[in-house]
Amino acid sequence: MTQEYTAESVTADGEQHRTGSRVRTLIGRWRDDPGIWRRGIVLAILAALVSLLMIFHAQLPNTIGNLGSLTETFLPWFGLFVPLIFLLALVRRSATALIAVLLPAVIWVNLFGGLFTDKTDPARDAGELTVVTHNVNADNPDPQGTAGKMVASGADVVALEELTAKAVPVYEAAMKGTYKYHSVQGTVGLWSKYPLSGTKPVDIKLGWVRAMRSTVTTAHGEVAVYVAHLPSVRVKLHAGFTANQRDKSADALGEAIAAEQLPQVVLLGDLNGTMNDRALEGVTAQMRSTQGAAGHGNGFSWPASFPLARIDQIMVKGVEPTSSWTLPRTDSDHLPIAARVELR
Template structure:
């Protein structure tokens, strides 16, 4: 009887076996957030998790301060910045398992910052009727289904189509396959423009690469002239010895930004694979003067690369000068390693 009474008193006093190092029942021990076997209460546990939550918040809030001087880490972080938010659910599970009120409180910081930065992209911002649709697609030199890509472009209903990475062996197929739907086209180097409207004033844009991967053209839309830039900026590489190598891309971005800034036609479109996202500071010569269709009228993040599991929006449609985006989306996957991106515009004042 004495043994039984002692056990009963222990159970009555704590409701659990915590006096002997045990935990209470319930999901993740939520019925007992008091002291653990070591005597730490819920506000003193999980300090490492709380610190990691604060680090996540700092990266979101001050990503622009991460230097590019070491392996271009700043640009690498900004390219995949939305994915930093994945740390939150991981840390949340850890905080619940640790039964830490401190960690849960700290997690409010990255949640609030991520919502402030990217919450708007989770809503559908499209609306209204547009005048015409444009498509940009890196069709890939190693495209495994060129006829399928051509069918998808025609089925998009776009009036203006820009293509990047046109390999010599595939160029004739695109010219032939798109000719019925798009009577006007221009090709410079490995980039091209197809249009239902007349094209004029075609001239290469020097990206400081030694060969042509960008040009400017004027398209005579029914609502008025639009200067259209088609560009494929140099690729970036992630190397163990050199980090995120973007030097050539950044030089080309500056050259493209200078060309757009000098444009005399008031309404300007930029279509292309910029090998960088709108968050990447290195694309500021371009992004600082243009508006992203995805950011203004998209539904979701609109990731375009890699096609098998899109993780970043490096294919861009941007505008300035009274062109109002009313819709932005990606097209179904085809034989390229990129998804085509599309946007519908209203010709504004």
């Protein structure tokens, strides 16, 4: 039998042969290189340090510039060291560094790999209550357009933070056709398709109102909804991570939620901190993040132009998250975030 060869098959076979030859040559060079284990010691040490920071971040002290909280805020980004060390190890032809980089890679996947699996529950994704929270930015040049996007989200309940006295009437006028019930307390507000009752400010130790609480009466029962905008944090060269006021407010908010009588609780707001930040433990220890429980991806919300951290949160207690996601950008410096929950 005569075997026929096409030009394409000959070309493909030749290319495969050349690729295999290159790989064998590279392996041979590495195998015969006496310095393959001696080079890259600094890279291996760097890999070890990154690993230690990810494992023991909770032991970093906050007494010096809130170093622990600063590290925890950007902890997911430590994963960028893995491809960097890997590429440098290849350039240095260092087997030691290539082996060492496996450690931070495994640790990062263990800590954050779950964020990139879709945890939406398809069987219950319709949910029973859809909520949205958005820091609309006091300097928002188009509050009417932002309000329109909140309406278009289809949410049952919308929380807005950083409201100004000038912008509030704009939001009220743009959203009243969809949301029959609403309340504004200080610089935060709540819009709802369901009746609100027991609405009041929540004292988070600031001297002015940046948090509120209301009972939302749905067809599936009452839900205590909290809206909060914790104080901003700053990173300063001379002072480090200045977050003391934020931390005190977080503790006060946690105490208010702990004293809540209703079993179903939803917290919406800009907490100016991530779920990893130990300073928010007064809140995070008793509530779940909808992003962590039912989201897909990291859900970063700030800054809107290039999100680096999820400092806007939807957290729940006594209800079951079924999905969580970020909404398209508005004229704010934050992205709106949304979630669906199943009431019990």
